[in-house]
Amino acid sequence: MLTHEDLYQRLRSKDSVQQLTKQIWQAVEGDDQPFRIMEVCGGHTYAIVKYGLDQLLPSGVKFIHGPGCPVCVLPQHRIDAAIQLARRPETILVTLGDMIRVPGSRSSLQQTRAEGADVRFVYSPLETIQIARDNPDRQVIYYAIGFETTTPMTALLIDQARHADLNNLCFHTNHVLIPPAMNLLMEQGANIDAFLAPGHVSVITGVDIYEPIVKRFGTPVVISGFEPVDILSAVLSIIRQLKKGLSCCENNYARSVRESGNQKARDLVDRYFELRSDFLWRGIGSIPESALQLKPEFAAIDAERAFAEDCPQAGEEQSSGCICGAILCGHASPLDCSLFAGICTPQRPQGSCMVSNEGACAAYYRYRRTQS
Amino acid sequence: MSRIQLAQGSGGRENQQLIRDLFLKYFSNPILAQLDDAAVVECGTTAVSTDTFTVHPLEFAGGDIGKLAIAGTTNDVAMRAACPEYLSVGFIIEEGLETELLERIVASMSSELQVTGARIITGDTKVVPRGAVDRLMINTTGFGAVRADCSVKRIVPGDHILISGPIAEHGACIYAAREEIAIAGLTSDCQSLWPAVKALLDHEVPIHAMRDATRGGLAAVLNEWAEQSSTRLMMTEEVIPISEAVRGFTEILGIDPYILACEGAFLLSLPAENSSEAIDILHRCGHPDAVLIGQVENADNGPQVILTSAYGTQRLLDFPYGEILPRIC
Numbered sequence: 001m002l003t004h005e006d007l008y009q010r011l012r013s014k015d016s017v018q019q020l021t022k023q024i025w026q027a028v029e030g031d032d033q034p035f036r037i038m039e040v041c042g043g044h045t046y047a048i049v050k051y052g053l054d055q056l057l058p059s060g061v062k063f064i065h066g067p068g069c070p071v072c073v074l075p076q077h078r079i080d081a082a083i084q085l086a087r088r089p090e091t092i093l094v095t096l097g098d099m100i101r102v103p104g105s106r107s108s109l110q111q112t113r114a115e116g117a118d119v120r121f122v123y124s125p126l127e128t129i130q131i132a133r134d135n136p137d138r139q140v141i142y143y144a145i146g147f148e149t150t151t152p153m154t155a156l157l158i159d160q161a162r163h164a165d166l167n168n169l170c171f172h173t174n175h176v177l178i179p180p181a182m183n184l185l186m187e188q189g190a191n192i193d194a195f196l197a198p199g200h201v202s203v204i205t206g207v208d209i210y211e212p213i214v215k216r217f218g219t220p221v222v223i224s225g226f227e228p229v230d231i232l233s234a235v236l237s238i239i240r241q242l243k244k245g246l247s248c249c250e251n252n253y254a255r256s257v258r259e260s261g262n263q264k265a266r267d268l269v270d271r272y273f274e275l276r277s278d279f280l281w282r283g284i285g286s287i288p289e290s291a292l293q294l295k296p297e298f299a300a301i302d303a304e305r306a307f308a309e310d311c312p313q314a315g316e317e318q319s320s321g322c323i324c325g326a327i328l329c330g331h332a333s334p335l336d337c338s339l340f341a342g343i344c345t346p347q348r349p350q351g352s353c354m355v356s357n358e359g360a361c362a363a364y365y366r367y368r369r370t371q372s
Numbered sequence: 373m374s375r376i377q378l379a380q381g382s383g384g385r386e387n388q389q390l391i392r393d394l395f396l397k398y399f400s401n402p403i404l405a406q407l408d409d410a411a412v413v414e415c416g417t418t419a420v421s422t423d424t425f426t427v428h429p430l431e432f433a434g435g436d437i438g439k440l441a442i443a444g445t446t447n448d449v450a451m452r453a454a455c456p457e458y459l460s461v462g463f464i465i466e467e468g469l470e471t472e473l474l475e476r477i478v479a480s481m482s483s484e485l486q487v488t489g490a491r492i493i494t495g496d497t498k499v500v501p502r503g504a505v506d507r508l509m510i511n512t513t514g515f516g517a518v519r520a521d522c523s524v525k526r527i528v529p530g531d532h533i534l535i536s537g538p539i540a541e542h543g544a545c546i547y548a549a550r551e552e553i554a555i556a557g558l559t560s561d562c563q564s565l566w567p568a569v570k571a572l573l574d575h576e577v578p579i580h581a582m583r584d585a586t587r588g589g590l591a592a593v594l595n596e597w598a599e600q601s602s603t604r605l606m607m608t609e610e611v612i613p614i615s616e617a618v619r620g621f622t623e624i625l626g627i628d629p630y631i632l633a634c635e636g637a638f639l640l641s642l643p644a645e646n647s648s649e650a651i652d653i654l655h656r657c658g659h660p661d662a663v664l665i666g667q668v669e670n671a672d673n674g675p676q677v678i679l680t681s682a683y684g685t686q687r688l689l690d691f692p693y694g695e696i697l698p699r700i701c
Contacts, residue, residue, distance in 0.1 A: 017682075017683050052685025052686060052687055056683060228683070346693055366688065366690050368688055369688065
């Protein structure tokens with residue numbers, strides 16, 4: 001039987017971490033050049049802060065936290081849609097747990113549930129099938145969130161629901177794509193020397209999706225896993241590339257990511273979804289072709305069309321004065337925000353980065369709010 | 373199958389029969405047998421603690437709600453260095469509960485009472501209509517004779533902090549049972565801690581404070597201690613005992629083991645010079661994994677709990693907050 005030791009110990013071993021740290025220090029020795037590395041994915045941010053990996057590195061090597069938290073980048077009007085849909089009579093809104101405390105413009109799903117709405121949180125989207133079966137007289141709406149990683153699970157849920165002839169299940173789609181966001185940040189002149197690219201997204205997409213960014217901006221991209229050894233060895237690869245003046249896309253997470261990704265999962269996604277012309281990212285703005293929607297032939301199960309009256313259009317974002325937008329673009333750190341850990345806490349989040357476990361502010365709050 | 377009916381909680385003949393056939397059969401002792409309105413006992417300086425138990429499922433690997441209701445309350449009494457002597461018990465039973473299941477739970481309570489020698493001296497039974505409770509709730513209140521001054525206010529900088537055994541065992545077991553996740557080896561650590569506490573007191577180990585790491589787990593107790601004693605607690609992550617099964621379970625779900633409940637592990641704060649003796653004693657009386665996991669320092673930046681990793685990096689160990697949510701990606 002595969003044990004926890006087999007799975008993780010090698011990737012967290014003290015010796016390996018110390019050795020990699022030493023190699024990184026040697027690689028940057030005598031160099032005043034800063035190495036500004038954006039970890040795109042919120043999972044990486046969480047691991048870096050939890051393990052304190054930044055504390056091990058030379059001061060010139062900086063992690064810039066990126067926009068890769070699918071909950072954090074959802075604009076308020078789409079959260080408001082979730083709340084309005086949940087309030088519809090005879091309706092069950094199903095979504096993933098991280099959505100629970102995200103503030104919309106006036107309320108959150110947690111508050112809406114407390115007021116009597118039937119909001120359910122699932123670990124796997126496929127649990128929604130059973131909920132729909134058990135409640136044939138009620139409308140079940142699956143509120144889908146996530147990057148390329150979770151989209152295939154929504155597609156599989158749609159596929160299974162169709163085969164099960166469930167006619168009381170529809171979908172509100174909020175799936176977003178990573179490369180357009182990386183592209184936009186670079187276009188806007190973000191001060192980033194290299195990307196630590198998301199591991200789980202790449203499991204689905206494969207390696208090629210980052211090539212245009214590498215070519216256009218000359219920015220190294222290294223795909224990384226989520227354990228300390230994964231992240232530090234990816235950092236070492238990045239520094240070696242930068243020192244040699246190279247820019248390539250490297251797969252440093254080969255135990256999970258195949259060069260071509262998961263074609264079967266992508267086929268399933270392509271069967272049901274198409275690109276939106278643009279999508280509003282919270283704090284970042286509108287990004288062309290950065291999100292997915294159900295194809296027109298599936299309009300009948302598309303909650304945005306079926307219940308259009310409960311899906312508000314993008315309006316003025318209510319500002320609480322927090323700097324989530326700047327944090328998501330890599331221009332600021334959570335500790336730069338005057339609301340951090342005072343007015344803005346995980347219990348009373350003012351901005352989306354404080355809500356999800358993958359949000360940079362939530363990670364800083366949990367692991368280092370009294371240290372600087 | 374025989375099931376509990378509303379009439380068995382109504383104070384009439386059926387109620388009397390339930391008391392005699394079930395509760396007196398398992399809990400019998402001269403004080404309870406008097407069946408007066410109140411029990412009369414001699415009391416010196418007494419530690420008192422009450423807790424109400426509700427757990428789903430009622431029976432789980434390593435215990436059941438009955439064992440939990442006895443061990444949980446006597447442990448709270450024991451944490452004040454008091455010998456658990458008497459307990460009150462209140463049952464709130466949902467109509468329709470299987471009588472056999474109730475008897476198994478009462479038998480389990482009786483057998484857990486043997487571990488400490490504590491006696492149930494007064495009790496109450498209510499049967500409520502379907503839906504009013506989730507099958508069964510048990511309240512217990514424990515009374516114990518205090519043998520030493522043991523409280524959070526005695527924690528001082530320089531103290532060592534020990535843990536008696538692996539953490540998060542109960543929380544992981546219950547969470548897995550609720551979510552129907554089958555992982556071999558997940559067993560609740562539910563047990564009475566008084567024998568271990570008694571051994572420490574018999575050897576006159578000058579313990580400053582003890583607390584069992586129940587709801588909120590290790591993270592909650594350490595943060596409560598830091599706040600209530602205005603200290604900073606420096607913990608060494610590498611040495612905190614966590615079983616392979618719990619590590620695997622928490623890893624898969626992305627849950628922090630430090631926030632999951634223990635029902636048979638407790639923390640001790642005591643002078644540094646006494647810590648190895650205390651560890652030896654705990655090892656000899658059923659807690660082979662007892663270990664030094666941290667120490668108490670002056671709180672220069674306010675009360676806080678700091679976890680030092682194997683790599684030498686430091687992070688905050690925070691109070692648990694919000695609902696326990698698994699990771700999404």
